[in-house]
Amino acid sequence: MKRVVLTSALLAAALVTPTEAASAAAPLVIVNPGFEKGPEGWTFTAGSGVATNNPHGGARLIYLDSGPGKSVSQSITVPAAGRYSISAWIATGGAGGTFSAKVNGAEAASVTLPARSIYSRYTLSRLNLNAGDTLEIAFGSGSGWVNADDLMISPAAPADPQVSSGNPKVVAMFDWAKAKAAGWVHQDGVVGPINIGASNPVDPGEAPYTPTYWGGYAHRTAYYSRDFAHQLAGAHILGFDAENKNMLRSFAESATPEHKFYPVWAINFDAKTWHTIDYKSPTNFVREVPATFELVEKANQAFRWTGDRAYLDDPVFWNYYRNATTGFVEQHDGAKPNGVAEGTGRGIFQGVASYNEVSREPLAEAGDGIGAQYQAYRALADMALDKLEVRLSMDTGARARDLKRYFNQTWSVKPGTDEFVRAYTIDGAPLTGFGKENSWFMPMKGIIDAGPRNDAYLDFVDTQASGPDRPSNIEAITYLPDTFFRHNRNDTAWKWMQHVYDQRDTRHVSNRQGLNGDYPEVPFTLVSQTVEGLMGVQPDAPRRTVATQSRLPGDIPWLRVDVVPVGGGTVDVRHDGQTSTTFTNRTGGLTFWEARFPAGHRKLTVAGHRVPGIQKTIDGVRYTVAVLPVRNGQTVTASVAS
Numbered sequence: 001m002k003r004v005v006l007t008s009a010l011l012a013a014a015l016v017t018p019t020e021a022a023s024a025a026a027p028l029v030i031v032n033p034g035f036e037k038g039p040e041g042w043t044f045t046a047g048s049g050v051a052t053n054n055p056h057g058g059a060r061l062i063y064l065d066s067g068p069g070k071s072v073s074q075s076i077t078v079p080a081a082g083r084y085s086i087s088a089w090i091a092t093g094g095a096g097g098t099f100s101a102k103v104n105g106a107e108a109a110s111v112t113l114p115a116r117s118i119y120s121r122y123t124l125s126r127l128n129l130n131a132g133d134t135l136e137i138a139f140g141s142g143s144g145w146v147n148a149d150d151l152m153i154s155p156a157a158p159a160d161p162q163v164s165s166g167n168p169k170v171v172a173m174f175d176w177a178k179a180k181a182a183g184w185v186h187q188d189g190v191v192g193p194i195n196i197g198a199s200n201p202v203d204p205g206e207a208p209y210t211p212t213y214w215g216g217y218a219h220r221t222a223y224y225s226r227d228f229a230h231q232l233a234g235a236h237i238l239g240f241d242a243e244n245k246n247m248l249r250s251f252a253e254s255a256t257p258e259h260k261f262y263p264v265w266a267i268n269f270d271a272k273t274w275h276t277i278d279y280k281s282p283t284n285f286v287r288e289v290p291a292t293f294e295l296v297e298k299a300n301q302a303f304r305w306t307g308d309r310a311y312l313d314d315p316v317f318w319n320y321y322r323n324a325t326t327g328f329v330e331q332h333d334g335a336k337p338n339g340v341a342e343g344t345g346r347g348i349f350q351g352v353a354s355y356n357e358v359s360r361e362p363l364a365e366a367g368d369g370i371g372a373q374y375q376a377y378r379a380l381a382d383m384a385l386d387k388l389e390v391r392l393s394m395d396t397g398a399r400a401r402d403l404k405r406y407f408n409q410t411w412s413v414k415p416g417t418d419e420f421v422r423a424y425t426i427d428g429a430p431l432t433g434f435g436k437e438n439s440w441f442m443p444m445k446g447i448i449d450a451g452p453r454n455d456a457y458l459d460f461v462d463t464q465a466s467g468p469d470r471p472s473n474i475e476a477i478t479y480l481p482d483t484f485f486r487h488n489r490n491d492t493a494w495k496w497m498q499h500v501y502d503q504r505d506t507r508h509v510s511n512r513q514g515l516n517g518d519y520p521e522v523p524f525t526l527v528s529q530t531v532e533g534l535m536g537v538q539p540d541a542p543r544r545t546v547a548t549q550s551r552l553p554g555d556i557p558w559l560r561v562d563v564v565p566v567g568g569g570t571v572d573v574r575h576d577g578q579t580s581t582t583f584t585n586r587t588g589g590l591t592f593w594e595a596r597f598p599a600g601h602r603k604l605t606v607a608g609h610r611v612p613g614i615q616k617t618i619d620g621v622r623y624t625v626a627v628l629p630v631r632n633g634q635t636v637t638a639s640v641a642s
Contacts, residue, residue: 001549007388007520017446024079026079028076028084028152030076030137030152030326032151034058035050035060035062038050038060047067047069047545048071049063049070050062056148056149061148062148064140064145066094066144068450071138073136073138073241075134077132078131081131082156083126084129084605085155085179086124086153087121087151089120089125089150090148091119091120091148092146093115093144095114097139097140097144098138099122099124099139099148100124101136101138104133108127111124113142113146115143118515119147119342121515123183126160129427141358154182154186154319155182155185155470157238157239159187159237159239162241163175163530163560163561163562164560167556167557169501173497173498173501176501176517176526177524177526178238178527179523183408184213184520185240186209186213188210188211189209190209191206191207194207194222194269195277196219196220197275197426200366201276202276204524207268208268210241210269211271211274213231215227215247220275221269222269225266225294226290226294227267227287227521228298229294229523231525233301233305234526236302237528241305241306242319244257245302245311246304247420249314252320253269253316255320257327258282261292261327262285263287263292264286266286269568271397280349281423286349288348288354288355288443289332289343289354290355290366292324293325296380299320300380300381302536303306303383303386303566304539304541304543306567307567309542311579316640324501325376325396332351335426336364336365339406339407340365340403343364343365343366345363345426345475354368354369354437355438356436359435360584361426362426364428365423365525366424367412367442371441371445371446372411372445374400374404375445375446375447378397381394386542406445414432420460422439434474436471437479439457441479442457443483446486450622452623458484458545461480461483465480472509474503477496481494481529483530487621494555494556495530504516533551535559535573535575539567541567544567544587544589545593545594546594546604548573548581548593548594548596550577551577552577552578557577558574560572560573560574568588570587570590571591572584572586578597579640581597581637582637583595588632589632591629595638596618597623597629597638599621600624604624605639605640606637607636608638612628
């Protein structure tokens with residue numbers, strides 16, 4: 001796969017960076033980034049050249065023989081000021097090679113390469129460049145051969161949240177994830193390949209890219225609805241709001257009556273053509289029930305983080321939410337009519353009920369589908385209230401409550417047993433046991449009533465995911481921290497975060513993908529799980545409110561995240577254990593901070609004063625909270641009173 005990647009910038013309006021100046025000017029271009037034009041644009045020393053024996057994608061690559069003094073380089077005159085990241089796929093036969101960038105002859109960033117014979121992706125992050133600068137990108141030789149291919153220039157992340165902690169591992173994890181995620185972003189106007197991914201791609205070609213990022217396999221030129229939904233929060237935390245909105249809108253546009261209100265599964269980086277490996281015709285394309293609903297939930301999440309009214313006022317979005325929660329359900333509720341959207345049981349190209357694609361079970365309804373449907377109803381109810389459609393908000397909220405009641409009293413109960421139902425087949429048979437996604441999505445989406453039954457099921461999910469039935473693909477495991485953070489299983493969630501991070505240099509089960517850490521979902525989710533999970537930051541920018549809740553495990557004594565983008569500004573949050581939180585408001589106006597602590601504390605200390613704690617129930621769980629007005633620029637500490 002060859003990527004002709006040019007870099008410009010399109011940033012969210014509230015987050016102005018030097019890269020904005022580049023968006024109106026000529027992009028920063030690597031000539032011949034995939035070496036398909038042979039040596040064009042590059043300078044070679046003896047012992048280096050273009051080869052065809054081991055390409056990462058396409059037909060060609062560059063090589064450097066082992067031993068000192070060999071290099072391949074390209075110099076570029078920077079057309080406009082901006083901040084950029086540069087990535088390349090590299091394999092080596094020995095340690096000591098280099099991938100580096102110089103600006104006006106001075107080294108700006110460099111990576112010393114390990115010995116790793118399979119291709120993995122290396123990134124030089126956050127290079128500050130001015131118009132007229134000379135940028136030199138170079139590969140240097142080491143103790144073994146070096147192969148390199150498929151370079152890409154991305155804009156540096158518009159936001160730059162900073163983490164500090166008493167536990168160095170969480171800092172290293174966040175810094176790695178932040179840099180890795182930012183290297184997957186494309187820019188408006190980039191001309192690049194489309195429909196690449198299969199061994200023999202159908203209708204490959206090129207198209208101008210729009211603001212998007214990779215969401216799915218790195219060897220496919222597309223983003224996928226499931227991956228995108230899980231990456232959206234991390235993308236926001238790094239400032240990629242324009243990309244989120246553009247990608248979400250493209251899925252919303254694709255959910256036509258012809259598609260029976262299903263969004264298409266994968267879209268090329270032009271954000272308008274459907275990826276041909278996953279789309280054959282309007283009746284023969286990959287589609288999975290949970291994605292339809294997750295996109296509604298994630299639209300609300302994006303709105304809460306940004307306050308961007310386009311998520312309410314753009315009719316493409318609003319029609320999608322309405323169709324997904326009404327017409328879609330009505331058209332896909334035939335085998336077991338009960339108001340729960342169904343799959344066909346006939347495979348992904350005919351519409352499946354669950355994200356668990358490897359299962360051969362002919363499912364009509366699945367736990368991940370009904371859980372996602374519940375959250376879609378809740379999301380629309382919230383957004384309708386902000387849109388002042390009060391009747392719609394009330395009706396949709398009632399549908400959410402009714403669906404949850406039906407789930408807990410009927411759908412998930414196998415009569416005469418204490419087994420937990422996680423799916424139904426086309427012939428109506430209930431299925432129990434571990435169904436991977438259709439198991440852990442139920443607690444992750446909060447559809448199970450809080451209490452002993454939910455607690456027991458969380459134990460079951462953790463046990464099964466830790467045993468021989470664990471999913472083999474790392475991207476499935478990335479959901480587990482979200483599942484356990486939602487229910488304050490902090491040590492378990494942190495265990496799974498560490499597992500994902502520790503497996504970053506392990507080869508992915510798909511040979512073409514490379515390493516686990518090169519699957520885009522991995523870094524994006526570690527970013528969001530630090531901020532939304534460990535820090536419990538829950539924004540509501542349109543209502544000028546931010547809630548926080550420490551979910552620190554026992555081995556993280558304190559954790560601080562600065563410069564978290566909310567609305568048009570940022571907030572800083574520090575937790576000391578689970579008993580003290582410090583909040584700084586830089587959103588540009590008055591913000592109401594809801595400081596949440598474990599239930600049972602009658603008094604809290606706020607800015608040195610003892611105040612009554614408010615007892616509040618959230619999704620069936622009790623908390624002690626204080627709601628505090630915090631002026632712009634003000635820092636306030638709230639803690640459990642001793």
